[in-house]
Amino acid sequence: MSLNLKSLRTRFALRFIRALKKIHHQEKSFNKRYYKVKVAADASMAAAVGPRRAWSRALLSRARLGWRCRAQSRRESVECWRRKRMHGHGHARAAEGQGQGQAQAQELRSLVPGGEAMDLQNLLDETAHYIKCLTTQVNVMRGIVNCCSTS
Amino acid sequence: MIMSSSCKLSLASSRRASEGEISELIFKLQALLPERNRRELRRVSKEESLREVCSYIKKLNKEVDDLSERLFQLLASTVDADALTIILQL
Numbered sequence: 001m002s003l004n005l006k007s008l009r010t011r012f013a014l015r016f017i018r019a020l021k022k023i024h025h026q027e028k029s030f031n032k033r034y035y036k037v038k039v040a041a042d043a044s045m046a047a048a049v050g051p052r053r054a055w056s057r058a059l060l061s062r063a064r065l066g067w068r069c070r071a072q073s074r075r076e077s078v079e080c081w082r083r084k085r086m087h088g089h090g091h092a093r094a095a096e097g098q099g100q101g102q103a104q105a106q107e108l109r110s111l112v113p114g115g116e117a118m119d120l121q122n123l124l125d126e127t128a129h130y131i132k133c134l135t136t137q138v139n140v141m142r143g144i145v146n147c148c149s150t151s
Numbered sequence: 152m153i154m155s156s157s158c159k160l161s162l163a164s165s166r167r168a169s170e171g172e173i174s175e176l177i178f179k180l181q182a183l184l185p186e187r188n189r190r191e192l193r194r195v196s197k198e199e200s201l202r203e204v205c206s207y208i209k210k211l212n213k214e215v216d217d218l219s220e221r222l223f224q225l226l227a228s229t230v231d232a233d234a235l236t237i238i239l240q241l
Contacts, residue, residue, distance in 0.1 A: 024226045038219035104201035111208045124176035127204060131183045134211040141218040148225045
């Protein structure tokens with residue numbers, strides 16, 4: 001799936017600025033603002049991409065369940081850790097057998113939203129798209145910060 | 152369900168990617184890394200490429216965190232969010 005970066009940048013920027021306005025007007029608690037900005041950035045990017053990618057679908061469904069579920073994601077990572085501990089030896093055997101970056105692939109799975117459910121080929125494909133979008137997100141956010149800092 | 156032989160073939164290949172396909176995908180990922188890292192990756196193992204990709208994603212996420220913090224500080228100051236829209240001409 002080709003990626004039109006210019007159009008993605010605009011779609012993300014529009015959503016993100018709208019979200020920033022809301023946070024600016026609604027959020028009185030300073031502590032929550034930083035977290036809300038970060039969540040708004042990730043959610044705006046996932047919405048700009050839409051459901052056509054597994055990683056954006058994973059983020060969108062997380063948003064629907066409530067980004068406040070840090071507790072849930074903590075539980076998920078504990079579960080993941082427990083699974084790794086239990087099947088650790090199996091993993092080591094698999095790694096010895098294949099030796100094709102199993103540990104690195106596992107780490108990548110934990111970094112790409114929805115990665116745990118993907119086979120290697122899909123994971124690599126999703127990662128490429130995810131990196132392009134993350135880069136766009138960073139560039140737009142940096143642009144906004146620069147604009148505000150100089151104005 | 153009647154399937155043509157070519158359809159069956161593509162189904163079979165989609166079940167498990169070949170080493171060549173994986174290598175090509177990793178090569179494409181390398182192309183997304185910053186120039187500095189990419190030059191050193193010309194002749195490295197798949198493991199090393201994946202490691203670089205992971206650390207680049209972590210770096211990008213850290214940048215999002217830092218920029219979010221900066222934006223939060225700017226929101227807390229006198230910046231009008233409507234001015235943002237005008238500045239960016241969107």
